Amino acid sequence: MGWTFRSSSLMHVPTLAHRSWHSDWAAMAGACSLGLLLLLLQAVVTVSLPVIVVRLNKAALDYVSDIGKAPLQRALQVTISDFMDPSGEVLQSTRVQILDVHVPFFHLKFLAGFGVHLSAAANFTIKVFRVPEPMELVLPVDLMADVHVARDSIGTLVLSVPTCSSIFSPASMLDGSNSTSQELLDLVQEHIRADLNNKLCLHVYGLVQDLNVHLGTLIGLSPVGPESQIRYSMTSMPTITSNYISLNIRAILFLLGKPILLPLHDAHPFVLPWPSGDEEAMATVGLSQHLFDCALLMLQKAGSLNLDITGKLNSKNNPLNTSVLGQLIPEVAHLFPEPTPVVLKVQLGATPVVTLHTSNSTLHLQPFVEVFAAPPNLALQFLFSLDVMVNLDLQLSVSKAKLRGSTSMLGGFQLSVATSNVGSVDMDQVHTLISTVFQKPLLDHLNALLGMGIVLPSVLNLHYVHSEVLVREGYVVVSSGLSYQR
Template sequence: MTRARGLGLLLVLLLPMVSASMPGTVVRLNQAALGYVSEIGKAPLQRALQVTVPYFLDRSGEVLQPTRIQILNVHVPHLHLRFIAGFGIRLLAAANFTFKVFRVPEPLELTLPVELLADARVAQGSIGTPVVSVSACSSLLGRVDQLDSHDSSSRALLVLVQKHIDAVLSNKLCLSISNLVQGLNVHLGTLIGLNPVGPESQIRYSMVGVTVTSDYISLDISALLFLLGKPIVLPTEASRFVLPRHVGTQGTMATVGLSQPLFDSALLLLQKAGSLNLDVTGQLDNPLNTSTLGRLIPEVARQFPQPMPVVLKVRLGATPVVTLRTNNATLRLQPFVEVLAAASNSAFQSLFSLDVVVNLRLQLSVSRVKLQGTTSVLGDVQLLVASSNVGFVDTDQVHALMGSVFEKPLLNHLNALLGMGIALPNVVNLYYANPEVFVYEGYVVISSGLSYQR
């Protein structure tokens, strides 16, 4: 299992996530990602190549003498990965093996250089995960040398040991790599796991396509959001999301494209779940009372001669709208606000209601594997009286009063909600590092490094 994680790391970092569908996401892994994998992948590859060598039968004497041979160390000084257009990834590695031959009377230590070549195909699995399979593998073994040059061991013995080691490693090394890649597919299966968005909502990604060029590998992923186990479906069908070639920061490891429909689906889910609704209550959040309102609306003063608390019930019946323009993301909310006063019998009495339009500036960021957001009010909040049980309500007078008790709680609630974030496509233990977020016309791009953490 440890070995499976070994080479698994090499390719997991190449296939962490990806794109396209309706709504769609695209993740491209570039040459910089291969360089990162090549560097940190040496140690797991070394562990993976620590195969078991069976006893060597020494026929040099009158009696067959079984001699134990052990790999003491495998050092990989060179590991290179590159894309194969239309196919997958090629692995080229140089490894130096150190063996110990437990001969009598003195053990013998030997070194052996090995060159490895493996081609791994990347395809779409039947359950929506990337599937990696080794289609070709070969190993080129060099000449065995003694570590102790003063040892007068028989050259004939070295030739026999070389033949034994060659026969063992030529079969075992490629078999080990193939087994490791098979174990990797289990790890890649975590791509399609459900990630929570809220207490009763989740997001699930699945792969719908893969493209490999000589410069990058691009995986298309569909994003499906669920509320109480039921999928969220947009009113209109979205077209396939295609990520332009030159966007974001050039030379980064990963380029992640998030389509407009993904944002539309997430906001529709939040609206249907009622997550955007709130009640503004209490003197700390809402100093408004019937006495304050009574100075603006005479009927309120008449009905409530004694000051009574006022509650604002904010409900979003209309789905929020996100607009993505180059270097600018905005969010439009149209809440319905009902203003209620506590009556003497502890019941609440509706005073009036407002149709409100709030335009917000949306700033996006990424933390580990989550896309997060913060908002600030853009321009004036628009108010329109929807109904009234207290006669005429002058919106100009109410505007300033309502803004002071409405905007701050709304922003606090919304920013806390968006701060929880929504999971981006990911596999276990792989995170985005030093990400930058760019807004384009109709989509968002994340340029990021990658960080593998156990």
């Protein structure tokens, strides 16, 4: 983005002054363009730094191995070409069919700096439709493959299989009484091995490609609220050790399609220390302070934290009316001799602040409260306004794939008069009434919002289970199991 100049269609020779004027403007335009470019680059750097670290441990690989047996068995159910039987006077084309594939062993382990090594054992039950007597045999096969794990251009995980091999063991007849000769059995095995040798690895490749499609659901917009979304993507190549794979995740929150951007603290990427949380858990998720700051800024900008509290006449639970208020502020009683409901309009002008200390998280709010009388069939009439400060205890939990929060009071409200239309307001008199009426609606409203939660990085149908949330200095750690549910 920069300055655009349109010259006149009339040709003229510029004077020295003209040249100087154009030169000055060109220099200014260049400076402005450079400044804008630097701002854009700064914004790109800001949103490119990771704010979440997802670490998948050995237990996660064990879980994938367990739930991956059935898909692998289905993938290995391939078609075998006909066997040319030489037993008769002429070669006879004989159908060969895999009746069943059983995978008794499937194991995954991390390859440091590369990806994952796959090893599996499969038993193929195969029928050869010979006439007059068909053959049924069991063929054991060991599969091995190295799966490379990387980041693609759009910021999601992508898997590839640079090496794959299959090792065949001798087949055994399913029916020991079968009179098939060893020579014929050897010919059948040779045919099946030659036919399956490439097909098995091709189907492993296909299974990995299907998994890539599923991993692609890591990115994309996930709803947070009616007008807000969050988008996750990887910022760099994954870090892979013999114990875990670690993913640096960028999280961008959007409100009405526009990103919520805050400068990262000290402009350094978030680093999750090792070890963190439960090393035996399938997944460890580190959430930086920056994520919480952006989420609260989004709620503030959306106006989601604002609320109205309306008093009722003759109510013990909410005695917020001019009759009760008039007992504390004489001018209110003078202006409204008949009892009239009072409305508190609560707005958060300042962004809420989350503070994360070891085993403790707090939420600091500075609401601005306007107090109105609400006469029947008339416009609201302003009485006075208050600056409020309140500290809340923030409890975090994980349900399915969402981080949720709930709050409770830490101490009381600090109230001070900002402006008044009813003369002097003695806060010692008004404090108890306002605090009593204000506290429950505020907590109910906040807990309903925070209880909606924010989606954590995950792929389609994958949930976090048995999660433990730990608060550390400046970040939060979630240790969790994983559950895949179709």
